[in-house]
Amino acid sequence: MRSRPLRRSSARTLIAALAAASALALAACSTSSSGSSDSSGTNFVKGTGETSSVAVKDRGAAISISGKDLDGNQLSLADYRGKVVVLNVWGSWCSxxxxxADGLESVYTADKSKGVQFVGIDTRDLQTAQPKAFVADHNITYPSLYDPAGDLLLKFPAGTLNPQTIPTTIILDRQGRVAARALLPLSSSQLTQMLAPVLAEKS
Incomplete structure (x- = not known):
């Protein structure tokens, strides 16, 4: 028994349905900058693009995250109290x-004498070979926590970041509290602009 050819109207309907399904699949795989990143209670005030800041009086408790770096050494954010800390969530697989990366390193080199410490959080790299190569390729001199499964990201207070949004950059004030955030890749000038008001704070 021969199968009947699709009528034109049926063919058009099928094509439209397949296109819609494809679009939904692509949307599901894309990185989002919304969702938990804008949860209530975070006190973020949006700036330009996807950058935001928190007024001193509205900042929560200090972020206490620790783990192993890419070389297996213990690393804790608490060791940097008294410094402004720039946290950058990244992965070697992330274009x-x-x-x-080069812009981040240039800002770190320029500002570390002012009491700024950068710390990366490498995520979703299942082995350390790839992130180590990334660090070497970009001459990165600051340390990175190794977080292949994203466990450290889940320890941040709800609404602080979206684990699906990579890269993300968070600036901690000298007391270890979240002061600013960017849910997008930053140029060196953008990062310098974000960093300046936190550096200018007296304590």
Whole structure:
């Protein structure tokens, strides 16, 4: 028994349905900058693009995250109390992370004498070989916590970041509290602009 050819109207309906399903699949795989990143209670005030800041009086408790770095050494954010800390969530597989890496290192080199410490959080790299190569390729001199399963990201207060949004950069004030955040790759000038008001704070 021969199968009947699809009528034109049926063919058009099928094509439209397949296109819609494809679009939904692509949307599901894309990185989002919304969701938990804008949860209530975070006190973020949106700035330009996807950058935001928190007024001193509205900042929560200090972020206490610790773990192993890419070389297996213990690393704790508490060791940097008294410094302004720039946290950058990245992965060697992430092309926007590669695009911003050189700029991050240049700002760190320029500002570390002012009491700024950078710390990376490498995530979703199942082995350390790839992130170590990334660090070497971009001449990165600051340490990174190794977080292949994203466990450290889940320890941040709800609404602080979205684990699906990579790269993300968070600035901690000298007391270890979240002061600013960017849910996008940053240029060196953008990062310097975000960092300046936190550096200018007296304590």
């Amino acid at each position: 926007p992370c590669r695009a911003e």
